[in-house]
Amino acid sequence: MREQFGSAVPAIVSVGSLELDQQNEEISQQSITQLEQQLSLTAEALLRKQHADGYWCGDLTADSTLASDYVLLQLWLFPPEEGGAWTPPRAQRTAKLVRYLKACQLADGGWNLFAQGEADVNATVKAYTALKIMGEDVDSRCMRAARERILELGGLQACNSYTKINLSLFGLFPREFVPTVPAEIMIVPGSFLYEMSSWTRTIIVPLSIIQGLGAQRTAPSGMTLQELIYPGSPITMPRRDLTSELFLHADKLLKHWERRGVQKIRGRAIAAAERWMLEHLQHSEGLGAIYPSMMYAIMAMDSLGYERDQPDMIEAIRHFDELLLEREDSIEFQPCKSPVWDTAIAAFALGETGEIDATAMTRAADWLLSKEVRRKGDWSAKRPNLRPSGWAFEFANDFYPDIDDTAMVLLALQHIRASNPERQARAEQRAIDWLLGMQSADGGWAAFDVDNDWQLLNKVPFADHNAMLDPTCADITGRVLEALSKRGLGPKHPTIARGVLYLLSSQEPNGSWYGRWGVNYVYGTFLAMRGLIATGDPRAHSAVEKAARWLLSVQNEDGGWGESCVSYEVDRFVAAQSTPTQTAWALVGLMACGKTRSSQVQKGVQWLLANQRADGDWDEALTTGTGFPNVFYLSYHLYRMYFPALALATYRSELTRPALSVQF
Incomplete structure (x- = not known):
């Protein structure tokens, strides 16, 4: 029995539908013509959203x-x-x-x-x-x-550490009951700081400055939050297990150190944190180019006495304000910007459609090449000899190119050609080498770092945001395997072979894969399937077939697919109303293993066609992007366009190929 989440699918006027002859499962020529017309409609809509410089950047809200x-x-x-x-x-x-x-x-x-x-x-x-x-x-x-x-x-007692920390900075929660983020981590020998995830790193460094200086602001006169304290429940630090208890004792010592510690050491630590922060503001749209880090960086500089007209402060505030989506009568906020990600997926989808405007695609390729990161970033702490390359998610975030974006850019560059082919070829080779060098010891790939899996860090008092580490995951590993395999690396290549084994070992008993960066099992499963199939490794055959059976088993009655974010809370698939994005993911995964002519795939394609708007876009009511499971989710406003475009284009292409069970 599947769990169901969300409201029923709303009635939508059909734009088009497929005519299926159930006896021989063939699609009529009239239906193919209809499919091509609607695919062209989507391609044209996507091209209209391309910026003059060649990139796409949809709104990204939370x-x-x-x-x-x-x-x-x-x-x-x-x-x-x-x-x-x-x-x-x-x-x-x-x-x-x-x-x-x-x-x-x-x-x-x-x-x-x-x-x-x-x-x-x-x-x-x-x-x-x-x-x-x-x-x-x-x-x-x-x-x-x-x-x-x-x-x-x-x-208030039920809030996580970061909520309490924020409130404590304004005297709205007792400081003694929030975790200490010690600036002294900046002068600890070794690479301790780089054992944390990149996003945690960029949050705690400025936060350690704020706490280390004892900086605080007052709330408006007379304001308290006493009315939010649950009666009869003491305010304490969170206790989870024995290891966490030991960290809490350490936190008490740190608080004592804050009051009575050697100020010379504290001053040296804060100075080191400031240097690190200022260095990481360079070649970036703000610290880490993500909302919380940027906010804390502004607060830290203010705590250090930076005037509002100092260049670093001006730039930090400017980049932060650029995350606002302010209109005449409304306001919304973006956690960051997604131009590289959006451009790579849009270009890849358009390349699959064949609806390519050569000039537009050349602009996209040139823009992507201009965003290759050629400087060493934090990742080099564990890979000091690896030649720098890769792409970040945002316009500028040179310390943090990420593996997922880099793989996606490589996939996009298969379809688009830059004005300088030699430059493109060199960039592609650098990216391949960088991806090969960023494989973790377990055979998988993470988002930003290698072997970022020191589980002890999940026990520190401020680790309850579920994001202390950047472990390897199936979705990124699948995308990397697809990108590398399509560049000629075969299943016997040791990196590919280890990646395949990682995916085979991380498959759920029901055939699905957990999705770290998209909601959830549908996302992880479609990417793992594509990666395994691209390698051509025969060991993956049964795993892919099992995954296909699972995807078919969770299809909604209306033909689409939908999954709720609740699936992260209960650690199993939770069905939701069908969405264009998740329907496209499932279809692309199923078609990769030869299920194109199945009635279930054709029903899914029909759902996409029937729910397409007249302007080539789709409506999407649910959240399908993941920032931090159980804590923070994302709505990519272009997902509902370029993923359906990819699914429809793949469907049209696969109809011309022989029907195979799994293509190895």
């Missing part, structure tokens, strides 16, 4: 916590006046923030982390706090409902 954190940053930069009153710097923007947060509130009074999800205590506490800071009456209906929901969820 949940309400980004807006709530923005309010805290404004309170930090523009503290209350001497009498305690707070006058926000931009009244019009504040009004938009209030409207936005109220619009995101659920009927039960809470705020969630993903579309159609249940209330989350951290998101709800953050929204309540932001609204209270902005002057919302605590007796208003929305605030009363929020307060009741927070207490139902366990109160």
Whole structure:
């Protein structure tokens, strides 16, 4: 029995459909013509979204916590006046923030982390706090409902460490009950800092400066959050197991050190953190080019006494403000920008369609080549002799090229040609070499680093954000195997062989694979399947067939596929209403192993065609991107276009090939 999540699929006027002869499973020529027309419609819509410089960059949105954190940053930069009153710097923007947060509130009074999800205590506490800071009456209906929901969820005590840390910076949560992030980690011998995930690294370095300096701001006059404390439950540090208990004792020692430690050592550590932060601001759209790190970097520079007109501060604030999607009557926030990712997938999908405007594709190739990272980044701490290459996710983030983007760019460059073919060939070879060098010891690939799997770090007090490490995962490994295999590396190549074994060993008993960076098992499964099939390794045959059976077993009755973010909470597939993105993922995986002519695939294709809008786009109600499972999810606004385009293009192409069970 499958779990079902989400509302029923809304009625949508069909644009087109397939005519299937059930007896011989052949598609009529009329239907193929209809398919080609709708595929062209999508390709044209995608090309219209290409920027003049050659790239694509769709909106990338998340949940309400980004807006709530923005309010805290404004309170930090523009503290209350001497009498305690707070006058926000931009009244019009504040009004938009209030409207936005109220619009995101659920009927039960809470705020969630993903579309159609249940209330989350951290998101709800953050929204309540932001609204209270902005002057919302605590007796208003929305605030009363929020307060009741927070207490139902366990109160302030139930929040994670980072929520409590943020509140403590304004005196809204006791400092003694939040984890210490010691600046002294910057002067610990060895590579301790680089055992943490890249995103944790860029968060804790500026945060260690803020805490190390004892920096704090006041909330507006008389403001507390005492009403959110769950009655009868003590405020304590989280205790999970014996190892965590030992870290809590260490945290007590660190707090004692903060009060009585040798200031010379503390000063040297803070100076080292500042140098690291300033270095990592170079060749980047802000620290780590991601929202939380950028926010803490601004707060850290302010704590260090940087004036607002200092170049580093000006640039940091400018890049942060560029994440805002502010319109005349609304506001929304992006956790980062996704131009390399969007460009690579859009170009790959368009290449598969054959609907290629040569000039547009050359611009895309030239733009991608201009974004290759040729400097050594944090990854080189464990691979010091590896020649730098790779692509970052954002416009500029040179310390953090990532493996997934690099593999996707390689796949895209199969279809598009730059104005300088020799330059393209050299870049492709560098990228291949870099990917080969970034394989972890277990045979898989992670997002940013090699062997970033020191499990002990998951026990530190501030590790409850579920993102201390960057372990290898099936989805990235599958994409890398596909990219390398299509560059001529065969199944006997040792890197490919180890990657195949990694995927075979990480397959779930039901045939699926866990998806780290997309929701969830549908995402991981389609990429693992494509990677295994691309290698041509006969050992993968039964695993791929098992995966195909699993995908077919979770197809919705309407022909599409949909999976809820709840699947991360319960560690198993949870069905949801069909989405264009997840339907496309499933179809691409199934077609890769020869299921194109199956009635299930044709039903899925029909779902895509029937739900396409007249402008070539699709509507998507659910969240399909993953930032940090159970903590942070992403809505890529171009996913619903370029993944269906890829699925429809693959379908058209596969119809001309012989029907095989698995193509090895």
